[in-house]
Amino acid sequence: MTGQIVISGMTAACLMSPPCWADDADIALDFFHETCLAAESDFVRVSETASRESWEATATIAALVPVPSWEVSKSWTADVTGLGAKVLIGAARATLGGQAIDSCTIAFFDGQFASFEERFLVRTDAEKFGEESDGLQVSRVYVLIAGGRRQLVKVSAPASPSARHMVMASSIASRTRH
Numbered sequence: 001m002t003g004q005i006v007i008s009g010m011t012a013a014c015l016m017s018p019p020c021w022a023d024d025a026d027i028a029l030d031f032f033h034e035t036c037l038a039a040e041s042d043f044v045r046v047s048e049t050a051s052r053e054s055w056e057a058t059a060t061i062a063a064l065v066p067v068p069s070w071e072v073s074k075s076w077t078a079d080v081t082g083l084g085a086k087v088l089i090g091a092a093r094a095t096l097g098g099q100a101i102d103s104c105t106i107a108f109f110d111g112q113f114a115s116f117e118e119r120f121l122v123r124t125d126a127e128k129f130g131e132e133s134d135g136l137q138v139s140r141v142y143v144l145i146a147g148g149r150r151q152l153v154k155v156s157a158p159a160s161p162s163a164r165h166m167v168m169a170s171s172i173a174s175r176t177r178h
Helices: 002-016 024-037 043-053 116-123
Strands: 056-058 072-078 087-096 099-108 127-133 137-146 149-158 167-174
Touching (some): 043 072, 043 099
Antiparallel strands (some): 056 072, 087 099, 149 167
16 A cells, blocks of 8 residues: 555656656757756857767757858757757857857757747747748747847747657857857
């Protein structure tokens, strides 16, 4: 009887714990929020996190830089607890319209990410700024205040809802330190 009570208590605790019921979209959004939004999309901070968390460095991946040209860019792969595939993470410094900016981008693969964007909007005060589609991919740009500053967020996903097994999210913000 005591064993049943312990198991029932553990089951109840697990059902009330977000990691037990979180899906791919929740896990991906949490990782994006912690890595790129909450503490700013700061190139130096993301690089320090990569070192501290032992992310695996890769060659620069241009798709992880949401601006046409950059001064410096770094890319990594990392395992995220709860996701089946490694994620790609990119950080870059650039000048856009005469303003020094930093960006942070994360690409998530092989998961159920159809609700990522919807949950992003529920969780933040983001306002849609623009949208592009090439028939295969849809990209939406949002403006929000996160980490105490105004940021642009670009969310890109396959145009077909049945192909929403990947999503890429980028944060772009004015550089706070040099």
